[in-house]
Amino acid sequence: MRITTREILETIKMVELENFDIRTVTMGISLRDCVRPTIDGLCEAIYEKIVTKAANLVSVAEDLEKEYGIPIINKRISVTPIALLADSLDEDNLTQIAKTLDKAAKEVGVNFIGGFSALVQKGMTKGDKRLIMSIPEALANTERVCSSVNVASTRAGINMDAVGLMGKIVKETAKYTEKDDGIGCAKLVVFCNIPEDNPFMAGALHGVSEAETVINIGVSGPGVVRDAILNIPDKDFGTLAETIKRTSFKITRAGELIGREAAKRLGVEFGIVDLSLAPTPTVGDSVAEILEAMGIDRCGAPGTTAALALLNDAVKKGGAMASCYVGGLSGAFIPVSEDSGMVRAVEENVLTLSKLEAMTAVCSVGLDMIALPGNTEASTISGIIADEMSIGVINKKTTAVRVIPVPNKKVGDYVEFGGLLGSSPILDVSQVSCYSFIERGGRIPAPLQSLIN
Template sequence: MPFSYTQDEIFETINMVELENLDIRTITMGISLRDCADPDLKAAGRKIYEKIVRYAGNLVETGEQLERSFGIPIINKRVAVTPIALVAECSGDDDYCSLAQVLDDAAREIGVNFIGGFAALVHKGFTGGDIKLIDSLPRALSETERVCAAVNVGTTRSGINMEAVAKMGEVIKETAQRTADKDGLGCAKLVVFCNAPEDNPFMAGAFHGVGEPECVINVGVSGPGVILNAVRNHPKADFASLASLIKQTAFKITRMGELFGRTASRKLGIPFGVVDLSLAPTPAVGDSVAEILEAMGLERCGAPGTTAALAVLNDAVKKGGAMASSSVGGLSGAFIPVSEDQGMARAAVEGALTIEKLEALTCICSVGLDMVVIPGDTPAETIAAIIADEAAIGMINKKTTGVRLIPAPGKKKGDRAEFGGLLGGGPVMEVSGYSSAAFINRGGRIPAPLQALTN
């Protein structure tokens, strides 16, 4: 026989899909738009639309073929493009909202639910195009449905652009106001980064970095449910055995990512980029990172010990995943979005999880304060200061951190905001009432840390 699978192995795989929500979280096609720049913004828009539709027109269809033949669902098929500030810059226009509209139309035509890359990289300073893009954000995010935006405000090598941090506090406030009828939904499509990865397949922070090839396929795996069951089935295991168990499970999950990425790449005739190992939760029952931490023995996510538990989880997932794929990239860690993770949202409602504890967790997980709803009357300077804190953690620890805060208009601590679908919903979390305005208004740039001097 050419085969050597045992019945147990076969049913283990079936079980993962049927009962434990094993899926591929996203197949994201990165497309370079650098050749679409044009002095006439309308002409640039036409080129962008034409290129996205040509390259990614078959993406959804191909993804669905893979789902059928492998019997594992792909939750999202998405597109990430070159940061639009770079593409639009050579035009004389001041308003880039028309390009956001083009991206939205292209996404609708090819049937992807999100398109990322309405972005600017300003970690050391602004160009004219960067400023125009950032000014366009509130309107672009409120007038489009599928466009995701990212702004990188700091890196370990260059420090933190505090002018940009202050500006993003205002942009987030205004975006929330413009989408007030949907609890500030526009802010759920905007990430402020430090050390943003150029090949991240996950929204809302995905963009196609300048060092990336013409076109590439990146895959984000999922599978908190599979790890949750592995942890639950071994309540007495010590930490070494627990880590080993998570590693073995992460290996299997990541192999699926590798298989999907390679097959999609072959079918579409586009090179395969990376598998992102991030454990990405969804609002579905049993697909929660918080529940894994609780299964390790914490009464609620947020209890003392949560940071250590997340460290065990995050490290074991990386170790297992790194063995399973020859091309690991993107964010590759565990996500702790509050509204997108049922367990996190519950812990926040019950008061077990606070913003301060979340901030501590972001020192070791893959992304920062993600999908955190805060009171609508939080001042822009306070939002900027939270961004600065997160960026500092990223800068000093040489890791990616991001902030996706939603100051839900008219909502107060204890209220609930709903965004629907994969974005989920969650409680409004309390933010410190003490002012950071004088600190934020200093402006300038936080110098690059000693960690930058590695040469």
């Protein structure tokens, strides 16, 4: 037999029982040729370009799903950071552009479109400022638009003016979407070292150094990794790392296969495979449960950071072997409300905000989908952002903050975001102020690249 029964059964088990899937096929589209002096002209050009380029995205993905027998969960679009198109406009409020993106996303049938974004790690132009100030209204008036702002990088340091501003913008966004428990904040990420080819939302954008149109693939499979680990309960760490590597190799190969075929059929370039273990609220599709399968009784207990570091590194190694073009974030995501195991750990008071911060130093992103009390001060949110950015800057990695100060809720209350965004208890956050620190303004200088202890 050309393919062994064992190989066939293993693949079928991964898909049928362990929730293995291609999490997203994301088409990156450059909008740089859409620049116009008027906002009406710009919106028209953006809409035309997106609906033309992505016309067949959904149908091609659906065909591939059938032919290869691997579910493709999401079809998405990322675009050039919109702030870059906004400098010479005749208008300060960019909500109309967000609405245009939303309309185009609905037209082609994708569930999210990312790139209502600005890159301000060193400073802000007029366009950047316009974009950031428009975020609360834009996210409240759209359904599928995702926004991200990069406020720090290892090369540039941390733009603390932007950090201070983003604390206010997060609060404002929550207020604008008050009746939906501040859901606007679930579509807004503050980044350090943002990747230019990340296919996952809410942080996807089509970077300025990217080609005209590309296909990026996000694969996932926490359930597959967890089951592989459950099969080797007593083995040592070398075997554990090897098992994770082998599993992530197989998952990435499937992603690469789908990505190349999708790019070919759509007549665009193949970008990267992002192998990220992205949990969903479905039981068994959890990163926390992987750590627990390794022998940690509950995610958040001592040992959790080490377990996550091992997982993240082994996933990257397996992925790098499987595809020439691994990119994006590639690692383990720890979005609290989207991961049933994390939620349970928070409910049992084992997983706290400070432990999560430590975990972000070794995982692929950052403080993600964390519900905070509604009365959390803007400066406190800026403080959380600044801490997270500094972890990224110093460790030369991507970090991010996606927190939701849920209006009118306090510690111990519960919030339901629904769907893939899940639900979560409100986490406790220190009430001690860092207001004067944030108010200093300016930039935190880029760190030394030598003397690196």
